[in-house]
Amino acid sequence: MSRHSLGFGGPPPHPEATPPQAERPTVAHDPAYLSLRHAHRRFGVKATATAVGGFLLYVLLSSFTPGLMNRSLSGHLTLGLALGLGQFVLMAVIVWRYLVHLRTRVTPVVRGLRGLARHHEATGGGRGPAHPEPPAAPYDRGYRSW
Amino acid sequence: MVTTGAAVVDRFSLQLTLILFLSVVVVTLFTALLTAPQRDEIGEFYLGNRTMSPLRNGLAMCGDYLSAATLLGSTGLVALTGYDGLLYLCGTAVAWMMVLLLIAEPLRNAGRFTLGDTIALRLPRGQRPVRLALAVCTLAIATLYLVAQLVGSVALLTQFTGEPSATTRTLCVVVIGTIVIVYAAIGGMPGATFIQVVKAVMLISGVTVTAVMVLHRFDWNPDALLAAAADHSGEGTRFLEPGLRYGASATSKLDFFSLQLAIVLGLAALPHVMMRLLAPKQVAVLRTSVVWAMGLVSLVCLAAGVLGLGATAIVGRDAIAQTDRKGDAAVLLLAQDLGGGLLTALLSCLAFVTLLAVAAGLTLAAASSLAHDLYGEVIRKGQAKETEELAVARLSAAVIGVLGMLLALIAWGANTATLAFLAFAIAASALPPTLVYTLFWRHFTAQGALLSLCGGLLSSVLLVVFSPVVSSTPSSLYPSADFAWFPLQNPGLVSIPAGFLLGWLGSVLTRPEMPENYADFEVRTLVGIDET
Numbered sequence: 001m002s003r004h005s006l007g008f009g010g011p012p013p014h015p016e017a018t019p020p021q022a023e024r025p026t027v028a029h030d031p032a033y034l035s036l037r038h039a040h041r042r043f044g045v046k047a048t049a050t051a052v053g054g055f056l057l058y059v060l061l062s063s064f065t066p067g068l069m070n071r072s073l074s075g076h077l078t079l080g081l082a083l084g085l086g087q088f089v090l091m092a093v094i095v096w097r098y099l100v101h102l103r104t105r106v107t108p109v110v111r112g113l114r115g116l117a118r119h120h121e122a123t124g125g126g127r128g129p130a131h132p133e134p135p136a137a138p139y140d141r142g143y144r145s146w
Numbered sequence: 147m148v149t150t151g152a153a154v155v156d157r158f159s160l161q162l163t164l165i166l167f168l169s170v171v172v173v174t175l176f177t178a179l180l181t182a183p184q185r186d187e188i189g190e191f192y193l194g195n196r197t198m199s200p201l202r203n204g205l206a207m208c209g210d211y212l213s214a215a216t217l218l219g220s221t222g223l224v225a226l227t228g229y230d231g232l233l234y235l236c237g238t239a240v241a242w243m244m245v246l247l248l249i250a251e252p253l254r255n256a257g258r259f260t261l262g263d264t265i266a267l268r269l270p271r272g273q274r275p276v277r278l279a280l281a282v283c284t285l286a287i288a289t290l291y292l293v294a295q296l297v298g299s300v301a302l303l304t305q306f307t308g309e310p311s312a313t314t315r316t317l318c319v320v321v322i323g324t325i326v327i328v329y330a331a332i333g334g335m336p337g338a339t340f341i342q343v344v345k346a347v348m349l350i351s352g353v354t355v356t357a358v359m360v361l362h363r364f365d366w367n368p369d370a371l372l373a374a375a376a377d378h379s380g381e382g383t384r385f386l387e388p389g390l391r392y393g394a395s396a397t398s399k400l401d402f403f404s405l406q407l408a409i410v411l412g413l414a415a416l417p418h419v420m421m422r423l424l425a426p427k428q429v430a431v432l433r434t435s436v437v438w439a440m441g442l443v444s445l446v447c448l449a450a451g452v453l454g455l456g457a458t459a460i461v462g463r464d465a466i467a468q469t470d471r472k473g474d475a476a477v478l479l480l481a482q483d484l485g486g487g488l489l490t491a492l493l494s495c496l497a498f499v500t501l502l503a504v505a506a507g508l509t510l511a512a513a514s515s516l517a518h519d520l521y522g523e524v525i526r527k528g529q530a531k532e533t534e535e536l537a538v539a540r541l542s543a544a545v546i547g548v549l550g551m552l553l554a555l556i557a558w559g560a561n562t563a564t565l566a567f568l569a570f571a572i573a574a575s576a577l578p579p580t581l582v583y584t585l586f587w588r589h590f591t592a593q594g595a596l597l598s599l600c601g602g603l604l605s606s607v608l609l610v611v612f613s614p615v616v617s618s619t620p621s622s623l624y625p626s627a628d629f630a631w632f633p634l635q636n637p638g639l640v641s642i643p644a645g646f647l648l649g650w651l652g653s654v655l656t657r658p659e660m661p662e663n664y665a666d667f668e669v670r671t672l673v674g675i676d677e678t
Binding site for chain 1: 229232233236237239240243244246247248368369372373376383386387388389392393399402403406407410433437440444447448586665666668669672673674
């Protein structure tokens with residue numbers, strides 16, 4: 001996974017610092033949000049394409065180019081078997097990159113945006129969530145060990 | 147019970163299995179009763195304890211995700227077909243990547259109790275028909291997969307007693323089905339979670355320990371294991387090369403690709419797996435849980451590969467194929483050889499508990515969809531009281547359980563793997579298009595969702611009806627008839643693109659949704675809210 005050129009790992013945007021919006025202020029027009037959306041979606045598409053596409057390519061290669069996949073690497077370990085193990089390594093690398101991406105690029109921005117959303121709600125401009133959350137009261141009581 | 151010639155397991159391990167299985171069932175049933183939601187709140191019934199630690203959540207997810215088909219079926223496939231079987235295991239792990247990267251966090255951020263709630267939030271106009279279609283799809287997938295689990299229990303019983311008589315068979319399905327209904331209807335999600343965690347711990351430890359024993363037998367030398375497997379497979383090095391199962395023709399290669407596509411997209415969209423993702427209150431907890439589940443699923447898949455190869459290397463392919471044509475006996479035969487009656491009993495008990503746990507999760511998911519989407523939102527139009535909806539949920543769990551038992555008794559001779567693959571194909575064709583479009587496509591409309599859900603369901607079912615699964619080959623349901631014009635056994639290659647295409651077509655042809663609607667929804671999926 002290549003690093004993203006869109007840098008927004010800086011401090012979360014301050015609620016006061018956002019440009020005034022046309023009609024109703026929402027997080028959706030915030031520049032930090034827009035670049036977060038772009039980068040997050042790009043990462044998601046790339047990572048999924050690598051993981052799933054890589055696997056489907058491996059299946060197709062196994063089916064249609066057996067000669068290549070049966071090439072022996074050492075002993076009974078063929079290229080095909082090694083690539084199968086490689087899938088697991090690839091998945092581990094993608095998960096690691098994904099966590100790094102979330103930690104450095106997504107979480108700080110999201111934290112700022114949540115503050116911004118609360119600010120909008122408090123000033124009465126933003127629309128509340130379209131779906132009312134279940135009342136919080138039932139969850140307040142202590143849970144049994146499970 | 148009468149022991150006949152085909153039984154794998156001796157009398158001692160049969161009794162031990164029974165004792166172990168009964169103790170697990172008794173403990174989990176009591177826990178399910180104790181932790182059952184007592185205040186008639188739908189939130190607790192559908193989602194269970196929302197403050198569990200990430201590890202427990204991850205174990206529960208892993209438990210929901212890995213069925214007995216993985217433990218017995220996939221290892222058997224590895225033992226019989228070598229390389230091609232290993233690809234199944236790889237596909238199982240890759241499918242969880244879809245959940246981790248694309249689905250988990252947006253779904254949790256925008257979801258409430260069911261997938262229908264997420265879609266209703268995104269497409270408020272015309273949400274009722276979509277919920278109805280979604281409930282029908284969920285019911286079809288869950289029932290089919292439930293039948294696969296119950297049929298699997300009969301197949302497992304065959305390993306102990308030989309071909310079971312009609313009475314034994316009925317008794318087995320009814321007992322397992324009844325326990326499942328009690329877990330789902332009375333225990334709700336807290337009960338299902340508990341058995342899921344118990345099962346996951348048993349599965350992971352059992353499979354890992356056995357894999358370690360296999361590797362130890364070969365002095366920790368993977369090459370020796372591969373060499374022994376190839377020697378005892380009767381196929382030589384062909385065993386370690388692709389194509390033993392699906393290499394006959396271009397059609398069968400495409401069939402294999404189609405199956406892998408259905409596994410990668412369908413496993414991730416199974417209703418009970420998606421329901422589990424909605425439980426954690428905090429996004430950070432969900433993230434860690436999903437990563438835990440990824441690690442555990444990969445571990446089990448790798449260990450299952452070792453078990454399959456070990457079964458061929460130690461027991462021999464002919465012995466496995468003679469005991470059970472589909473290879474389901476491979477793990478038990480291996481256990482008998484490695485650890486005697488004790489290990490066999492442990493692994494058989496594990497297989498029964500796995501069946502039970504997955505079946506309970508499925509019943510609960512289908513019941514929630516019926517009660518929340520169909521009854522609560524479509525029939526009562528959101529006016530239903532919580533107690534009322536909960537009663538319907540419990541009742542639906544019982545009805546679905548009974549339906550599953552009846553179907554399993556009719557279809558007991560069917561191949562478990564075929565039923566499970568059919569469920570994956572339907573899940574992959576009907577749900578992912580709607581899910582992906584809902585989460586990521588601005589121009590998706592309710593009509594598109596309706597068309598994609600119904601179209602995906604119908605196209606996959608129709609293609610199966612006109613495929614070699616139902617007619618024209620000796621192993622199909624109606625061997626004497628021949629109306630199979632569709633050459634592939636797995637419809638995914640055609641029906642999954644059809645589902646996506648129909649969703650796109652339906653959305654393009656109809657009036658678009660309000661743009662702010664998607665903007666708000668997207669903010670919610672990305673930024674989310676942590677409930678405190």
